[in-house]
Amino acid sequence: MVDGVRRGHDPTRTRPSWEGDTLSPTRPDGAPRRSTLWSRARFALLGGLVLVATSACSSSDLPRLGWPTSAAAETQRSLWLWQTLWIVAFIVGGITLMLILWTVVFHRRSRMGEVPVQTRYNLPIEIFYTFVPLVIIMVVFAFTARDENAITQLAKTTPNTVEVVGFQWSWTFNYVDDGTYDIGTPDQAPTLWLPVNEKTRFLLKSPDVIHSFWVPKFLFKMDVFPGRTNQFDLTPDKIGDYKGKCAELCGVDHSRMLFNVKVVSHDVYAAHIAQLKASGRTGIVENGRVDNNADGKQGRVDINRGQGVTTGSGQ
Numbered sequence: 001m002v003d004g005v006r007r008g009h010d011p012t013r014t015r016p017s018w019e020g021d022t023l024s025p026t027r028p029d030g031a032p033r034r035s036t037l038w039s040r041a042r043f044a045l046l047g048g049l050v051l052v053a054t055s056a057c058s059s060s061d062l063p064r065l066g067w068p069t070s071a072a073a074e075t076q077r078s079l080w081l082w083q084t085l086w087i088v089a090f091i092v093g094g095i096t097l098m099l100i101l102w103t104v105v106f107h108r109r110s111r112m113g114e115v116p117v118q119t120r121y122n123l124p125i126e127i128f129y130t131f132v133p134l135v136i137i138m139v140v141f142a143f144t145a146r147d148e149n150a151i152t153q154l155a156k157t158t159p160n161t162v163e164v165v166g167f168q169w170s171w172t173f174n175y176v177d178d179g180t181y182d183i184g185t186p187d188q189a190p191t192l193w194l195p196v197n198e199k200t201r202f203l204l205k206s207p208d209v210i211h212s213f214w215v216p217k218f219l220f221k222m223d224v225f226p227g228r229t230n231q232f233d234l235t236p237d238k239i240g241d242y243k244g245k246c247a248e249l250c251g252v253d254h255s256r257m258l259f260n261v262k263v264v265s266h267d268v269y270a271a272h273i274a275q276l277k278a279s280g281r282t283g284i285v286e287n288g289r290v291d292n293n294a295d296g297k298q299g300r301v302d303i304n305r306g307q308g309v310t311t312g313s314g315q
């Protein structure tokens with residue numbers, strides 16, 4: 001197709017330097033580009049349908065927008081935040097997409113016959129697109145802070161307290177109220193037992209470097225600092241076996257710093273605590289490791305031999 005025959009195009013106008021053949025609504029062979037676009041759109045649509053049909057989502061999961069179900073009562077509320085953020089993102093994204101498509105469709109060079117008006121230094125528009133994202137971010141921040149405060153709010157009393165000691169490279173769980181403990185090694189991941197529907201206070205301690213206590217199924221993670229005790233309360237509300245891990249790169253065996261979580265009924269929990277005590281694990285282990293090892297080095301953990309247990313004050 002010869003330039004100038006196109007609808008709405010002035011054949012006498014000289015061709016500006018920025019016009020190349022790539023901007024032509026026709027392909028070099030003369031066929032309209034629209035068909036290419038349409039076949040691409042159909043391909044994308046088909047791809048999307050295949051994706052939806054083959055994914056494991058059921059229609060009842062759809063309103064969760066991919067957010068996992070929590071096994072702890074306190075973190076259930078984060079679903080609302082996740083959904084709201086997506087709704088805001090859909091609205092902003094939808095408006096942006098509509099503006100782009102509107103410009104693409106109604107301000108085409110072939111339609112207007114010339115370059116559309118180029119708007120620059122428009123103060124109201126610049127203020128608008130600075131101010132609006134700022135407001136959106138501030139609102140999102142406020143709701144995030146509100147939910148975070150609610151989730152990390154400490155109860156006046158809790159029926160249960162577990163002191164979690166993260167050390168290089170495993171975990172000790174001190175059942176403070178019952179005076180017993182369990183200790184792990186990188187080879188043998190320890191198991192944290194928790195009674196269902198009872199609020200548990202977690203005290204996080206580290207004798208060496210920063211670790212992070214993370215049970216993905218609880219949708220909760222908190223750093224474990226040396227020289228400072230971080231605390232939070234969680235109420236496991238679903239019986240089951242879950243996985244836990246350290247979420248802070250803490251040294252060479254960080255990836256082996258795993259543990260299991262068992263949420264059980266109150267009676268099963270009590271029986272397990274009794275069993276721990278009967279096995280001689282009385283007292284609590286303050287630093288999760290042996291202070292005087294065979295090599296005489298203080299504070300060195302003899303993790304691979306499964307030692308690392310002191311009782312009482314931990315000295």
Ligand SMILES: [Cu+2]
Binds near residue numbers: 167
């Ligand atoms: Cu760690």
